[in-house]
Amino acid sequence: MKPKYNRILLKLSGESLAGDQKTGIDFDKVVEICKPIKKCVDAGVQVGIVVGGGNFWRGRSSGDMDRTRADHMGMLATAINALGVADALEQLGCVVRVQTAISMRQVAEPYIRNKAMCHLQSGKVVIFGCGTGNPFFSTDTAAALRANEIEADIMMKATMVDGVYDSDPKTNPNAKKYDVVSFHEVLNKDLAVMDSTAASLCKDNKLPVLVFSLEDPENIYRAVCGENIGTVVDA
Ligand code: UDP
Numbered sequence: 001m002k003p004k005y006n007r008i009l010l011k012l013s014g015e016s017l018a019g020d021q022k023t024g025i026d027f028d029k030v031v032e033i034c035k036p037i038k039k040c041v042d043a044g045v046q047v048g049i050v051v052g053g054g055n056f057w058r059g060r061s062s063g064d065m066d067r068t069r070a071d072h073m074g075m076l077a078t079a080i081n082a083l084g085v086a087d088a089l090e091q092l093g094c095v096v097r098v099q100t101a102i103s104m105r106q107v108a109e110p111y112i113r114n115k116a117m118c119h120l121q122s123g124k125v126v127i128f129g130c131g132t133g134n135p136f137f138s139t140d141t142a143a144a145l146r147a148n149e150i151e152a153d154i155m156m157k158a159t160m161v162d163g164v165y166d167s168d169p170k171t172n173p174n175a176k177k178y179d180v181v182s183f184h185e186v187l188n189k190d191l192a193v194m195d196s197t198a199a200s201l202c203k204d205n206k207l208p209v210l211v212f213s214l215e216d217p218e219n220i221y222r223a224v225c226g227e228n229i230g231t232v233v234d235a
Pocket of ligand 1: 014015052053071130134
């Protein structure tokens, strides 16, 4: 199988890094997810990664806390995940750079778009931490933003479900899975793909998003090769 895309932005949720524990980092799981990423790099694909932070903290589920502070904590959680994914990829032989939207110069490079482009062009994997650097946003929006900035061919959202459904497959056994769905439909029907800020950013900039399941991490490589898995959300 040969890759279909030259440059991708992969969004990994925090939850996907937690394995069965559902919280924190399961490093064996992270290595499992990183193996197909290495395969993509070896096949010549340029890979940028945005990591979530939900395995540690989500600002929106922080009860009575000040939302901005809670979101700062969430962004720091994504930095922990970025370092974990970087370590796993390095152990597999990838050259990796972590860039964060909140400066933490002792542990990672600051996010600089042109520098990220140079890294990608030289075959390094770039992991973007701290989301957009701003509260009230999600890492899905950060993924859409970085995907546009690095001119990725596609944003790949690896999740716990195998695509986009017209209703919740957990509660409705007749839920129908889409092969392709428009951003218009996602936004109008409020389909559970990504938040509306992220969906609007992709829609306005004509950035296609592939939503697929990480249950089998090899799906990352299949997706990069254009295999018909998951759901494509497109203009
Ligand atoms: N976050 C933020 N701004 C961003 C991205 C993330 O404030 O641009 C915070 C927010 O609190 C969020 C948390 O970081 O809940 C973790 O990100 P997210 O919930 O998107 O992670 P995921 O669900 O993908 O693991």
